[in-house]
Amino acid sequence: MERIFGKPLITQRQIEKRIRELGTKITADYEGKELVMICLLKGAYVFFADLVRNIHISVDVDFMMVSTYGARASSSGVVKIISDLSSPIKGKNVLLVEDIVDSGLTLSYLYKSIKAKNPRSLKLCALLDKVERRKHEIPIDYIGFTVPNKYVIGYGLDYQDRYRNLPYIAVLDVSDIE
Numbered sequence: 001m002e003r004i005f006g007k008p009l010i011t012q013r014q015i016e017k018r019i020r021e022l023g024t025k026i027t028a029d030y031e032g033k034e035l036v037m038i039c040l041l042k043g044a045y046v047f048f049a050d051l052v053r054n055i056h057i058s059v060d061v062d063f064m065m066v067s068t069y070g071a072r073a074s075s076s077g078v079v080k081i082i083s084d085l086s087s088p089i090k091g092k093n094v095l096l097v098e099d100i101v102d103s104g105l106t107l108s109y110l111y112k113s114i115k116a117k118n119p120r121s122l123k124l125c126a127l128l129d130k131v132e133r134r135k136h137e138i139p140i141d142y143i144g145f146t147v148p149n150k151y152v153i154g155y156g157l158d159y160q161d162r163y164r165n166l167p168y169i170a171v172l173d174v175s176d177i178e
């Protein structure tokens with residue numbers, strides 16, 4: 001295991017501290033307003049749960065499942081909505097929560113799709129931002145960490161549906177396990 005994961009890129013303690021900071025900022029930004037938070041499954045579920053617990057206003061939650069990877073290590077370039085929202089968001093303040101922004105393809109597609117549902121406002125929150133790979137510019141309002149152009153796993157992020165349960169973010173050298 002040590003050979004594959006090495007030293008955590010972002011420790012559990014660093015993640016916890018940053019999520020408290022994001023929760024404080026989001027709480028202040030939405031004080032006195034209704035907020036619907038949307039979790040992008042599966043990758044954002046750990047981050048989303050911790051973030052929601054650190055926001056100290058009432059929030060509604062909803063979930064979407066999308067895929068661009070399937071069982072591959074790299075994106076197919078096609079966004080597929082597997083499960084859409086369960087409630088209408090027209091006229092509501094919406095915060096879309098993602099695990100990682102890589103090329104920006106998924107968030108760019110979803111931003112347009114959600115905007116078409118006429119929310120009052122739409123902001124984006126991502127645990128990780130991989131700026132070096134950006135192909136589609138998208139405004140990210142709340143960012144946890146900027147990471148290098150490496151394949152990262154843990155804290156909800158996976159490789160072929162494995163490693164989501166790591167309590168930290170680590171770099172995975174895919175050549176070591178294939």
